[in-house]
Amino acid sequence: MQTDCPFSVVSLRQQVYDYLRGQMNRGDLRPGSAINLGEMSARFGISRTPLREALLQLEAEGFVTIYPRRGIVVNPLSESDIRHAYEVIGALEASVILNEQGKISSAETGQMRELNELMRQSLDRDDFAEFYDHNVAFHNVYLDLSDNRGLVRTVMTLKQRLYDFPRRKGFVKEWETTSTGEHERFIGLLESGDPKAASGYMRDVHWSFDVQKPWIRRYYSELEREGALNR
């Protein structure tokens, strides 16, 4: 029925949401920058209502703050925001790995191996965007096994928050090399039949703010110099 329909009407609200998310993702809309309903309405030639609705959604997801009658600002990403995101992502990804262990077979670990290899190739080619897409796809191998779509949506929204503003055209190569190594260790634990250890490794190492802190600080401090990150 509806899911088979080749046509769909995308609400203006959704289009605005997608547009603004795209702007943040490309770095065209930076942390701290102001968004003005009246200007946007004039620029796009649409009314303020769908704009406002899209922004209310973005606010609920943490991307912007609406100051009543004062203005709308794109949220900076502070170190504690990063720490909080790591905490939630780590806990939820670990939970999925444990809960869906029965569905993680050699097809899945094989897929993750491929993606990890593609990540390494992207690293060698300095292709940042591709590296991150493969990274997201790596984690999605097990996330997509979960029917808990709310959980996955929470994780994905937080990842978008993490990835948007530091989404620069560059790496801390040592971090990414370590990261792909952690992926490999993770796969090894899964393949050796120890999903509990794999789950713990994902939460306590790969998504541990404390463990990753030196890389995080190095990575984000470089961005801070570029003015993309406000403490």
Added chain:
Amino acid sequence: MQTDCPFSVVSLRQQVYDYLRGQMNRGDLRPGSAINLGEMSARFGISRTPLREALLQLEAEGFVTIYPRRGIVVNPLSESDIRHAYEVIGALEASVILNEQGKISSAETGQMRELNELMRQSLDRDDFAEFYDHNVAFHNVYLDLSDNRGLVRTVMTLKQRLYDFPRRKGFVKEWETTSTGEHERFIGLLESGDPKAASGYMRDVHWSFDVQKPWIRRYYSELEREGALNR
């Protein structure tokens, strides 16, 4: 400055949100029931805009579904919704317990003991509302130690979803007795200096859907007979 101000203007949108949440909480707005913007606008004498904005927020939080141009429906709570909520709550509460273990002292465990005792007294008096308030307060003892307000908000929203619709004036007493026993075990693990075991117990026993499934099914199946829960 603003946080000290004894006066505040509460937007219509927020008032509508609070009102509707209160209605769901009291069972005056049941799962499956329709909400009509035009009727509500007429009844409250306010425009549809803040109504719609409140409902968009409620939709984002899982309480309602807005069917474009067709109507707005209060979401039923299915068994899989409950399972999903348990999964997320368990993972996140366990994470807080681990991360904030340094802040959990005898003051906190003492507080939890008191609340658990109050829960037992409510149970003896068949005071359902009070039992649940103490239960929420019990868990909040450690949740409030976390500065990850996004995490806590996620947990609280899911709990509201769980508690609203089965919020009847009654108990499965054996479940609640078992539950307070689990609280006691949890406190014991904390006091014996094993926060990791306490964290694991909270996630793998107290908030494990599989472990609690028999109680859940008994509790919610009674509600289903009352028409409060749709599968």
Added chain:
DNA sequence: CCCTGATATCTGATATATCATATATCTGTA
């Protein structure tokens, strides 16, 4: 010069009107 109160301006919040889509009902034809 500084402070206070009045006024102007800005911008989101709300009210009202209209539009766009989904569904129900009616009408005509085979």
Added chain:
DNA sequence: TACAGATATATGATATATCAGATATCAGGG
């Protein structure tokens, strides 16, 4: 009688106008 197309109705989605609160600026008095 059944089916297809046209029309009516319902309801959320969007457009436009106005309001309400926050901030900036100005004017007057001490």
